[in-house]
Amino acid sequence: MKQEILSNEEVAPGIFRMGIAIWKRIQSACPGQFVHIRCSSTFEPLLRRPLSIHEIDSNEVKLLYKVIGSGTKLLSEKKPGEKLDIVGPLGHGFNVEPSPESVMIVAGGIGAAPVLFLAHFLKAARKQVLIGARTGELILYEEEFKKLGFSVEVTTDDGSYGKKGLVSSLFEEFLKRETPAIVYACGPVALLKEVADTCGNCGIPCQVSIENQMACGVGACLGCVIKTKEKDGSTIYRRVCKDGPVFDASIVSWESLI
Amino acid sequence: MKQEILSNEEVAPGIFRMGIAIWKRIQSACPGQFVHIRCSSTFEPLLRRPLSIHEIDSNEVKLLYKVIGSGTKLLSEKKPGEKLDIVGPLGHGFNVEPSPESVMIVAGGIGAAPVLFLAHFLKAARKQVLIGARTGELILYEEEFKKLGFSVEVTTDDGSYGKKGLVSSLFEEFLKRETPAIVYACGPVALLKEVADTCGNCGIPCQVSIENQMACGVGACLGCVIKTKEKDGSTIYRRVCKDGPVFDASIVSWESLI
Amino acid sequence: MGKPDLTVNFAGIKMRNPLMVASGTFGYGEEYEELVDVKKLGAIVLKSVTLKPRQGNPPPRIVETPAGLLNAIGLHNIGVSALIREKLPGLRNLGTPIIVSIGGETVEEFVELIEFLTDAEGISGIELNLSCPNIGKRILAQDPAAAGKLLESIRKKCRLPLIVKLSPQVTDITEIAGTCEEKGADAISLINSFPGMAIDIETRKPVLGNTTGGLTGPAIKPLALKMVWDVCRVVKIPVVGMGGVMRASDAIEFMLAGAKAIAVGTALFSNPDIIEEIVQGIEDYLVQNGFASVSQIVGNLDGS
C-alpha cells in the first residue's frame, strides 16, 4: 500500500519523526503494533523495516525512528509528498488492562516510540513514566506525557538532563517506594531484561516490546523468532512479528537474548 | 576519483547536460574519449556507465546524456555540489587529420554528445555537420556548430524541424553533391552502418563511435568486444573501451551488430 | 483478441494461472490473508512439514545480503498431524489448490508422511523437500541414488501429484532431475536455496544461529534460471521454477526457459502485492506479444 508522507523531520540528532496519511486499517491499531515499510524501490535493502506506531491522530500516523543503517537512512531522506510503501498495523501489541490502580512505563532511548501511543490508552489513578536516554537532547515527549496525566522522571547517561544514570536503576529505586499494578517497557534488550528481572522478583506483571530482524512481518517465514519459556519449563520459539512484538516479560528467555 | 558536480540540467525532454569540475588528466582528453561514472553508491547498478566527453572548457567537463535506465536516471537526480565518482578520460578517440580539405560530421540523436567536442578540433576549409533527431526539440547545439564554422543541416523523423526524414538519407543525398575528405559519425548503430556502407562504396574514410555494455572500461575484462575484420578477411574481437569507442568504419563487422 | 488464457494444468493440478508461492515463505496459507488475495494465486505451497513438530534452528535465523536473504529456519514446523487437523480445514474452500511440502530424515518418515496425507481432504499435490539433512553427510537432493530409492518407496503409496524439489548445490542438476523423472515424479520444483554464510566481523561469529543458511532472492536469479533451463531440456515432466522472481519479467524469463509454473518466495516479504503484479504482467506480456495462452511461452526461447 502506498500512503503519502505528510512530514519528515529530524526532531533530535539522528532521530526523525514522520507523519503519514492515515488509512482505514491503521485506525483500529493497538499500541505496540508496528508498520512494515519498504525503504527503497531497489533491492538495497531487500527487506521491509518494522517501526512501531508512535501516534495516530485523525489524519496521520506518526513514526519516531532513529537512523541506524541503510533502511532508516533512506527513510530519513524522503520528502513530504512522496508515497511510502507501508503495511500494517501488524503484530500483537500491549494488553491494556481496563483500569488498574497504577501503571508504569519504562522507556529507554528510541524505546519512547511506541509508548507515547500506549500512554493514550492507559487509564489508571496513578500513571508514571520513566524515560532514559544517552543525553538530554534525546529526551522526547516529556511534555506530551505530562499532558496525558503522567508523572515523568528522566535520567540521562551523561547527566545533562534529569538524573544522571540508567533508567533501569531509577526503576529499581522507584520500586522501593511504590508498586505499580503493571509495568510496560520499551528499549534496548539489556534494559528490558533488568526491568523484567526486577518485576519478576517483585511479582509485578510486566509487558515488554522486543525487536528483532524481520522478513515477512506477518508470521509466515518464522525468521524473527525468540526463545520463550513454557509453563512446564520447556522452551519454544515465538515470532516477534506475530506473537509479539509485545510479550509478557515472564515468558521471555532473557539469557538467549543478551 | 570524486569530482564536484557544477550543474545538471534537463536541456531537452529526457536529455541532461552535466557540468563537472575539471581535473588534471581530463584536460588532455581527445574527442571521442569517454568517462566512466559510478551512478550509485549501492550495488544497483553495479557497474559504471560510460559517457562521452561532450565539451571541456577551462573549469568544467560537460556531459550530454539521455535517461535510459537506472544508471542515467540516478545521474539525472544528482544535484550541483554533490560529488561524482568519475574516471577518465578513457578509450581511443577520433583521429583528427591535420587539415583535410573538407570534413563531415553525421550525428544521430544523443550521438551529438561527442561530436561537439570533436568539432572544436577539426580544421578544414569546408566543415559540414548533419544532425538528425526524432523531433525538433532534440536538435541540440546547432548554434554551437555554426559558431565553430560548420554548415549545419538538420533532419527530424517527424519533420517538426529541418527536413523530414532520416539523417542517413540526407547524408546519401549530400554525397551526390560533394565528397568530404573524411566523415565522422555518431549515433544509433543502424545509422552508423548506413553511413559506413555509403562511405565504403564511395571510398571515403569514415570513423564511427560505437557503444556497448562495459564492465572495466580500461581493456582488462574483455567484456565489451565487437567483431572486427582483419585485412586477411578473418575476424577478431576488439574492445570498445580500449581499442575504441572510435573505430575506422571499414573494420567493423556491421552484420554482427545489427 | 480476447483475454489470454492463463490457466495451467500442472501435473494434474488445475491452476488459474502459473504462479505459486514457494514453500516456507507463505506459512500455512493463512498468515498473509490480510495482505494477499489467495484467490489470485495459481497454487499455494505450504511450509514444509515433518512427521513430528520441529523447533527449528536457534536465532538469528535471517540476515540480508546484497540483493539476497540468507535464512536458517531449519524446518521449524507444527508437524503433519497439526497441519491436517488445524490448518487444512480452513484452506479447503479457498478454491486455490493446496500443495503440501514434506520433509523427513528417513525413507520411513517420508512413507508415513505420505500415508498421512494421501487421503487427507483438500490437498492437490505433494512437494517432496529433498533439502533436509540426510542420514549421511549429504542431503537427499545431493544424492541421486538415495533420492531414487525414496521415490521408489513412496511413489505407489501416493495418489496425489508428486513434485520433487531439488537443491541447486549439485554438480549437475539434470542428473538427479532425470532420476526423479524415471522413478515416477510428476513434476520438478527448482530451486531451493543455495548454501551460504555470513560472518559478523565485530563478534567474529557467524551471523546465523545455525552458522550456515540458504540464500534466496534476486541475487540467485541468474543461477536458478540456468538450472531451470538445464533441467527443462532433459526432462519431459513439468517444472515449477523459482529463485529470485521479483517481478513479471523474471517470471516470464523462467517460463521462456521452460518452467510451466513459477513461484515467488522472498519477493513476498518486500512486496506482498507481487502476486497481482506478476499475474497482470504475464497477461500484459501475452497480449503485447500476441500469445493466446500462457502455455505458448513455456520453453519458447529462440536460438539456444
Add this chain to the structure above:
Amino acid sequence: MGKPDLTVNFAGIKMRNPLMVASGTFGYGEEYEELVDVKKLGAIVLKSVTLKPRQGNPPPRIVETPAGLLNAIGLHNIGVSALIREKLPGLRNLGTPIIVSIGGETVEEFVELIEFLTDAEGISGIELNLSCPNIGKRILAQDPAAAGKLLESIRKKCRLPLIVKLSPQVTDITEIAGTCEEKGADAISLINSFPGMAIDIETRKPVLGNTTGGLTGPAIKPLALKMVWDVCRVVKIPVVGMGGVMRASDAIEFMLAGAKAIAVGTALFSNPDIIEEIVQGIEDYLVQNGFASVSQIVGNLDGS
C-alpha cells in the same frame, strides 16, 4: 602498538599484504595502470592463458544482474607465448608477485603450458583454472578424478607454487579440494563464477552470446564465503578466497572463515580504489581489535 604486519607468505609467494586481484578482471596487469597502483597489491593474478590464443565467445559477453555480473568472456586470450614475450617483461620489475593463470582442454595442454612457464622469468606462481571445458560434459573442477590425474601429470614438472582454482558448482567442494591437496597442490583458489543465465523477454533470446555465463560480484558472496569456510576446515594448504569482495569487511569475513589471502574481481570494475580501501580497512581492523598481524585473523572464527 605499531603498525600491524600485513605480510603474508602464501604457499611460498611473499606478499606485502593478503590482497590479490582475481584472474580475468585485471587483464595482463597493465590495463589498470593509470587507475590502480599495483605496488599496493599483494599479488597479481593474470587473465587465464591457453596454449594457443583464443578468440573467446561472441558478444554480448556481459550483463548486469541484481548485485551481480554475468559474464561469458570464454577464455579470450593472447596465448602463453605472447604472454611471455609481450607481457611478462613489463611486469617483472613491479615488485609485486605475478601469478599466471592457465587453462587447457587436455592434460597435454596443461603439461605444455607448465613447461613454457616454469622457467619463464618473473613468475611467482601458477594458478590452474579448472573451470575450462573438459573433454566430457563436465569441467575439470567438477570431476575430482580427472583433476587428480591432471595434478599428477604436472606436479613434478612445475617448480613454482601451484594454486588450483575451483568451481563452486559442485555437490561438495571439499571433495575436490581434498583431492587437490593430496595430489600436491600448494594452495586452493576459491571460487570461480557460478553458472548462470539471463533471458531478454522481448527478443526471447538469451542475453549472452554464449547463452550461459558465470555470475560474480556481491550477489554470490554468501555462497563463496561458505565454500571457503567448508574447504578451510578440511585442507591444510592455504586458500585464497574470492567472490563478491566489495569492501574491507568482506575481505575480513573471508579471512575469518580461513582464507589466508583474498582477491577482488568484479569490485574493481565499479571501484578501482578498492585495493587501497581494502588494504587500509584490514589494517584498521587489526589495530582496532588488537591484532599484531594479519595472520592472527585467518580462521579466527568463534563458535562454529
